[in-house]
Amino acid sequence: MRRVDRKAADLGESGWNAILAPRESQQVLDQDIECDYLVVGAGFAGLSAARRLRQLDAGAGIVILEAQQVASGPAGRNSGFMIDLPHALASGSYAGESSKDLRNIRMNRAAIAFAADNVREFGFPAECFDPCGKINAAACRVGSAHNESYARHLDTIAEPYELLDATAMRDTCGSVYYRGGLFTPGTAVIQPALYIRSLADALVKQKSCQLYENSPLLELARVGERWRASSTSGSVTASRVILAVNGLIETFGFYRRRLMHINLYASMTRELEAWELDELGGAKRWGFTPSDPIGSTLRRIDGSGGTRLVIRNRCTYEAGLSLPEDRLQTIRRDHERTFKARFPKLKQVEMEYCWSGRLCLSRNEVWALGELEDGLFSACCQNGLGTTRGTIAGIVTAEMASASSEQSLVPDYRSEAQPQRLFPEPFMTLGARAVIRLKEWRAGKEL
Numbered sequence: 001m002r003r004v005d006r007k008a009a010d011l012g013e014s015g016w017n018a019i020l021a022p023r024e025s026q027q028v029l030d031q032d033i034e035c036d037y038l039v040v041g042a043g044f045a046g047l048s049a050a051r052r053l054r055q056l057d058a059g060a061g062i063v064i065l066e067a068q069q070v071a072s073g074p075a076g077r078n079s080g081f082m083i084d085l086p087h088a089l090a091s092g093s094y095a096g097e098s099s100k101d102l103r104n105i106r107m108n109r110a111a112i113a114f115a116a117d118n119v120r121e122f123g124f125p126a127e128c129f130d131p132c133g134k135i136n137a138a139a140c141r142v143g144s145a146h147n148e149s150y151a152r153h154l155d156t157i158a159e160p161y162e163l164l165d166a167t168a169m170r171d172t173c174g175s176v177y178y179r180g181g182l183f184t185p186g187t188a189v190i191q192p193a194l195y196i197r198s199l200a201d202a203l204v205k206q207k208s209c210q211l212y213e214n215s216p217l218l219e220l221a222r223v224g225e226r227w228r229a230s231s232t233s234g235s236v237t238a239s240r241v242i243l244a245v246n247g248l249i250e251t252f253g254f255y256r257r258r259l260m261h262i263n264l265y266a267s268m269t270r271e272l273e274a275w276e277l278d279e280l281g282g283a284k285r286w287g288f289t290p291s292d293p294i295g296s297t298l299r300r301i302d303g304s305g306g307t308r309l310v311i312r313n314r315c316t317y318e319a320g321l322s323l324p325e326d327r328l329q330t331i332r333r334d335h336e337r338t339f340k341a342r343f344p345k346l347k348q349v350e351m352e353y354c355w356s357g358r359l360c361l362s363r364n365e366v367w368a369l370g371e372l373e374d375g376l377f378s379a380c381c382q383n384g385l386g387t388t389r390g391t392i393a394g395i396v397t398a399e400m401a402s403a404s405s406e407q408s409l410v411p412d413y414r415s416e417a418q419p420q421r422l423f424p425e426p427f428m429t430l431g432a433r434a435v436i437r438l439k440e441w442r443a444g445k446e447l
């Protein structure tokens with residue numbers, strides 16, 4: 001029997017969720033039920049796994065258990081860039097080895113196509129998903145150098161891009177902060193909370209699966225040929241179980257001391273008023289990722305919550321998964337500074353929401369994915385690019401669990417080595433924090 005022994009809390013309310021109309025949660029699990037497949041976790045990996053299972057096995061009973069309300073966790077807290085190109089957060093640049101990059105690009109595009117199919121087939125609202133590309137924004141000489149070397153790498157793998165000068169950047173975002181940018185067309189930007197809510201609700205409405213929210217899995221036991229998963233006031237017995245809980249797989253006793261738990265932080269402004277938009281100028285919507293991977297991500301959005309700006313920067317390493325309660329006070333100040341430096345014309349605009357969220361990396365940048373024990377699968381450790389890589393992990397694991405002979409939607413997936421062991425504590429935490437601080441300091445104006 002495995003007990004889930006730790007809880008991780010994200011701080012602050014995600015602006016993405018808060019600006020949407022309140023959603024009624026699905027029921028809490030309060031009885032003992034049986035099914036063919038149990039999926040634990042309703043993020044990108046879990047919902048994609050459930051969706052793929054339904055495609056592969058039309059008659060199967062599929063249950064999803066989610067510890068919180070859908071989209072309250074990291075899946076509803078991220079910046080919403082479903083990026084097709086290599087984007088290793090932990091590296092000094094985005095460029096990698098060409099043949100590996102090409103395979104990753106094909107996999108990322110398969111995930112974006114899968115999300116686009118969901119949007120089309122279930123008729124999600126348009127603001128859910130916009131295949132509009134993104135810009136790697138550069139604010140200083142170092143940032144421009146990153147963009148230039150990334151452009152050279154894109155040349156070698158024949159990927160299209162456009163280099164933008166300071167005027168084009170100002171025309172896009174209304175700020176003179178940036179000296180250049182590199183546009184690539186293959187990214188889709190999503191409203192993450194809306195996409196996740198829409199996918200969960202569509203799966204329930206289509207009777208594709210039963211979803212239980214606010215129903216954490218607390219114990220997992222092998223009973224004969226099956227698995228019994230117990231929550232607070234009910235249980236699910238299933239032939240196959242997919243754990244899609246990202247870094248929290250460690251709380252189930254798997255991959256111990258092999259996963260790095262990183263917290264990222266984001267803020268969203270209040271809705272901008274009409275005169276502020278006139279003052280700002282620029283395009284109605286845009287998305288900037290940083291030219292230096294440790295720098296700031298920015299978006300301008302104009303959906304159901306009105307026009308707002310969203311910032312993401314700062315990251316911290318938290319081996320113990322939890323965060324000090326007052327962490328967001330410093331982060332909010334940092335985000336206000338970031339915002340005012342870029343948009344001095346909007347210095348009166350305050351951040352309405354500020355929040356944290358977790359992601360999970362492995363030292364050797366591999367997934368924690370595969371069959372752990374007979375009938376028990378992991379679709380975890382997305383290494384940063386979790387909207388895309390979580391979707392891939394869900395699809396691939398569903399295909400493994402169903403043992404389907406159908407053609408894979410991600411034919412480029414290859415099984416990988418295990419996540420490498422971390423260095424012993426306290427060296428791991430000290431080292432990771434020192435590296436992050438050094439990279440943040442070096443990022444200068446890009447942060």
Ligand SMILES: Cc1cc2nc3c(=O)[nH]c(=O)nc-3n(C[C@H](O)[C@H](O)[C@H](O)COP(=O)(O)OP(=O)(O)OC[C@H]3O[C@@H](n4cnc5c(N)ncnc54)[C@H](O)[C@@H]3O)c2cc1C
Nearest residue numbers: 041043044045067073075078079080081217357385386387
């Ligand atoms: C501020 C921020 C910005 C980011 N920006 C981007 C971005 O622009 N692009 C990108 O690709 N990625 C981004 N990410 C990363 C991305 O959000 C994650 O990698 C992604 O959410 C991982 O998806 P997942 O489905 O594997 O896990 P999660 O989204 O973490 O979902 C796992 C789910 O499992 C549930 N769960 C956990 N334990 C249990 C249990 N015992 N029982 C039942 N349920 C359980 C959790 O409540 C959660 O809902 C960002 C993250 C943050 C925090």
